[in-house]
Amino acid sequence: MFRGLRAVWRRGEELFAEVALPQESVGEAGGFGLHPALLDASMHAAILNDGEGETVIPFAWNGVRLHAVGAAAVRVRIDRSDDGGMRIAVADVTGAPVMSVASMAGRPVSADQLGTASGDVGALYGIGWVRGAAGAAGAAWMSWEEVAQAEEVPETVVLDCGVDAGVFDGVD
Structure with missing residues (x-):
């Protein structure tokens, strides 16, 4: 379910992505402001980094607004905010706004750090x-x-x- 990133492309400093829930989960979309799997897949696009062996993970969010609920597929636009973070705009497939983030700051983490943090037990947190x-x-x-x-x-x-x-x- 958390592998909904379908396409990513870049135009200068802007990053664009298409994200969708798997067909068997589309019916769940109405139960969330923004389905967690859509937000997660959108963040997969947002954390892409040109650095070798390093990923940037979301750290601090500012100016987050939910404009609509129930989207099963979205388009995402990511660019730099004035404070150096990432500005994120999420729209449904018709172009109507779903969510906006004025700024999301990230922190770099290496693949080794992620592996060490989860150790032999898997993820840091689980449900x-x-x-x-x-x-x-x-x-x-x-x-x-x-x-x-x-x-x-x-x-x-x-x-x-x-x-x-x-x-x-x-x-x-």
Whole structure:
């Protein structure tokens, strides 16, 4: 899903890209301001750097505005902002604005640094759904208020977000 960068080209200092969700994920687009996979693929274009063995990763964002939601494919224009960062304009395939970034500063990182940071365990951060048994040892079901007021919080907490637990039936 996070390999949506379809084309990239340069005109002087400007960089242009076409980005799209895979066909099986197009239906998810309406559930996000800008689908994370589209934003990620847009950043793949933004971090292209002429330096050898070095990539620039997003670091600080300024003037971020969401103009529309639900795009499944976008066109991206990237150029230099006045402060030396990257200015990013994202539009849908009709040319209507989806997102704009006044400035995104990046920081260089080498391939060796990325490999060292993730080590043998893969990415630095990950998301995993772990189904716990009700009443499992050391686990507690608590509201946010209870967590905030607790003198001691159990090692595992199921945070009650006010959602009917039945919504998760059948989720592994």
